[in-house]
Amino acid sequence: MQSHAVDIDTLRHSHAFDDGNPLAERNIRWALLLTIVMMVAEISGGWVYNSMALLADGWHMSSHALALGLSVFAYAAARRLAQDARFSFGTWKIEVLCGYTSAIFLLGVAGLMLYQSVERLISPTPIHYDHAIAIAGVGLLVNLICAWLLKDNHAHHHDHHDHHHSPGDHEHHHDLNLRSAYLHVLADAATSVLTIVALTGGKLWGADWLDPLMGIVGAVLVSVWAYGLLRDTGRVLLDAEMGAPVVAEIREVIAASPVKADITDLHVWRVAKGKYACILSLATTGDVQPDYFKQQLSIHEELVHITVELNAHPIQMMSAQ
Numbered sequence: 001m002q003s004h005a006v007d008i009d010t011l012r013h014s015h016a017f018d019d020g021n022p023l024a025e026r027n028i029r030w031a032l033l034l035t036i037v038m039m040v041a042e043i044s045g046g047w048v049y050n051s052m053a054l055l056a057d058g059w060h061m062s063s064h065a066l067a068l069g070l071s072v073f074a075y076a077a078a079r080r081l082a083q084d085a086r087f088s089f090g091t092w093k094i095e096v097l098c099g100y101t102s103a104i105f106l107l108g109v110a111g112l113m114l115y116q117s118v119e120r121l122i123s124p125t126p127i128h129y130d131h132a133i134a135i136a137g138v139g140l141l142v143n144l145i146c147a148w149l150l151k152d153n154h155a156h157h158h159d160h161h162d163h164h165h166s167p168g169d170h171e172h173h174h175d176l177n178l179r180s181a182y183l184h185v186l187a188d189a190a191t192s193v194l195t196i197v198a199l200t201g202g203k204l205w206g207a208d209w210l211d212p213l214m215g216i217v218g219a220v221l222v223s224v225w226a227y228g229l230l231r232d233t234g235r236v237l238l239d240a241e242m243g244a245p246v247v248a249e250i251r252e253v254i255a256a257s258p259v260k261a262d263i264t265d266l267h268v269w270r271v272a273k274g275k276y277a278c279i280l281s282l283a284t285t286g287d288v289q290p291d292y293f294k295q296q297l298s299i300h301e302e303l304v305h306i307t308v309e310l311n312a313h314p315i316q317m318m319s320a321q
Contacts, residue, residue, distance in 0.1 A: 027149040035065045035146060041139070042058030045132060048128075049127065050125055051127050051129075067184045070101060071180060075177065078091040097233075097237065103180065103226045103229035106183070107226045107230075113191075113215050114219040117215030127202060129203035130203070143192050147182070150185055176236065179229070180233070187222045191222070195214060195218075241276070250266065250303075253297055260284060264311065265279070266279070267279040274302055278297075290308035294308055
């Protein structure tokens with residue numbers, strides 16, 4: 001009986017498929033602190049100096065502060081609950097869910113920016129350009145520092161396998177929680193640039209309409225980025241992964257197998273950055289065990305949880321009759 005218990009324990013494995021991203025979590029904490037300080041400065045400055053672009057940038061930055069806080073929370077929650085048996089395929093999707101929520105915040109702020117900018121375009125008011133430009137410049141500097149903190153991880157933190165990956169599969173290795181934080185910072189940097197352009201143009205040429213116009217441009221830009229993040233995180237949350245390159249790779253392996261087998265059912269979904277689980281139902285004529293096909297599929301290292309179900313092939317059943 002004791003020997004049987006050891007064998008069962010050997011078969012068990014962890015469902016904590018994602019290792020987290022400690023460096024990104026630390027850098028996001030720093031970015032959050034800088035963002036909160038600058039948010040207060042820009043909202044106060046925009047209100048006092050009557051700049052719509054500056055005020056919009058400050059409120060936009062407030063959404064970033066909330067989004068960055070969500071990102072930090074997601075990393076902490078995913079790490080703390082990693083061994084919780086209730087999460088049958090790990091806790092990575094907590095991070096993805098927070099990324100999705102951040103994208104919704106981005107859309108909300110874009111709507112607010114658009115409304116306030118149109119209102120100011122219709123009813124313009126005097127702007128204190130020198131003070132507003134100075135605050136916007138400091139805001140841009142803070143944005144660039146935060147973007148630098150997050151970009152290195154955004155660009156390089158993924159699994160480095162030299163083989164068994166299609167070129168189109170690299171996008172699936174990105175940390176979507178980190179990407180959401182990076183996009184928030186990048187969006188704020190872009191709106192800071194637009195703010196400075198608008199305020200400078202207004203000061204030099206008296207083009208007061210540039211200030212609210214740039215607010216509208218910024219709202220459109222933020223909406224586009226938010227849509228992209230919603231699309232990518234939503235695909236993961238809804239398990240819409242059957243277009244991923246790994247699906248074609250699974251089909252290729254089965255088609256090339258020495259033992260004839262036809263795929264009758266296939267489900268693939270992402271369980272971590274660049275890692276997938278799959279359930280595969282096969283109709284086969286060979287006298288083999290599921291482990292035979294699992295071994296063949298194991299050459300693709302992104303497949304970390306494979307379930308194979310075997311059924312008699314209809315040809316074989318007809319021959320037996």
